[in-house]
Amino acid sequence: MPAAGPALPVLGAPRRRAAMPPRHLADLDLAGRRAAAAELGVPAFRAAQLSTHYFGRLVRDPAGMTDLPAAARERLAAELLPPLLTPVRELACDDGATRKALWRLHDGSLVESVLMGYPDRVTACVSSQAGCGMACPFCATGQAGLTRNLSTAEIVDQVVYLAGVAAGGAVAGSPPRLSRVVFMGMGEPLANYPRVVEAVRRLTAPAPEGLGLSQRHITVSTVGLVPAIHRLTEEGLSVTLALSLHAPDDGLRDELVPVNQRWKVAEVLEAAWRYGARTGRRVSIEYAMIRDVNDQPWRADLLGRLLAGRLAHVNLIPLNPTPGSRWDASPKPVEREFVRRLRAAGVPTTVRDTRGREIDGACGQLAASEPGSANGR
Ligand code: SAH
DSSP: OOOOOOSSOOTTOOSSOOOOOOOOGGGSOHHHHHHHHHHTTOOTHHHHHHHIIIIISOOOOGGGOTTSOHHHHHHHHHHHOOOOOEEEEEEEEGGGTEEEEEEEOTTSOEEEEEEEEOSSOEEEEOOSEEEOSSOOTTOHHHHTOEEEEOOHHHHHHHHHHHHHHHHTTOSTTSOSSOOEEEEOSSSOGGGGHHHHHHHHHHHHSOTTTSOOOOGGGEEEEESOOHHHHHHHHTTTOOOEEEEEOOOSSHHHHHHHSGGGGTSOHHHHHHHHHHHHHHHOOOEEEEEEEBTTTTOOHHHHHHHHHHHTTSSEEEEEEEOOOOTTOSOOBOOHHHHHHHHHHHHHTTOOEEEOOOTTGGGTOSTTOOOOOOTTSTTOO
16 A cells, blocks of 8 residues: 655755755854864864954954954864855845845855844844745745755854844944844744754853843744744743744634644644743744734634633734735734734734835745846845
């Protein structure tokens, strides 16, 4: 008898073999960097010096590390600071408070990162994969499929770059220090689990080992890969977990978030509550408001019943337009009624701003097209 095929394509499996990048300083912890320096015949303390430049001063280009002797600098640069992200284009809107960077990786893959300035904070939204294998029909990233996982350093380098932009005063009206990172760019972070967790460790380790951000100010957003949520629960980190729910019922969620065919609403919420109980962190439930699809009053009430009394809050996201999508955002009165019902059920609810729409930098719009290509700008 032929073996039964899996119910779903193997989610997260790359379509073609794409090469991982060369090793970089940010792939290693400080001990690993010291060992790498020693292997190159360079005194171990140079590893800390290099780290201070990169994580402490946000200097990514070895040419700016002038206190290192030329010979050692060259060797260290070649082995520990290979260029990972080649800038293709940078766009800004909201008077410079929102910026999107498009990068080419060493194998030609394209990814995007977004910097968002607010009066009290600056947030980096980073990609964890080139493309995405989760195939959510309302998300532009999901339409092209997955190319490959990003390395730890490819993730960290996006943040270090954006932190440098913020430190340069480019985000008018915001503090110069980048304080938050959200894994809400391209890709499903929990499908690239080890590298994402390692990136979190690098971002939160104190300088010069890492960037010194607070774990609480890092948000990992997921479609709901239940085993990976359990694994994250045991990791001993206190990052914020965001769950892209988008529907309170399996019938609709099977369609909007195809991974729901494998892990149902009840199961994914149970995993989220366990995460919240272990970490003490309130789970963020993300819900894109799609006109006449998931915005009915009865769905608000059902969602309210599922979440009432839990350590959770709802973040409604007005649906952002994506190329070729048959869906659009819920009308404002419908959105207000949805919010009202959730709050009446005792569930804290906010509506996310639609930052970056004009530059295709808002939630679900990151598709990394080249300037001049079909949907490039
Ligand atoms: N793969 C992760 C990380 C992406 S985060 C996840 O799905 O959680 C991006 C968030 O924006 C997710 O909640 C995603 O569902 C949501 N999103 C995707 N497309 C969108 C769109 N067109 N409009 C609004 N939100 C969207």
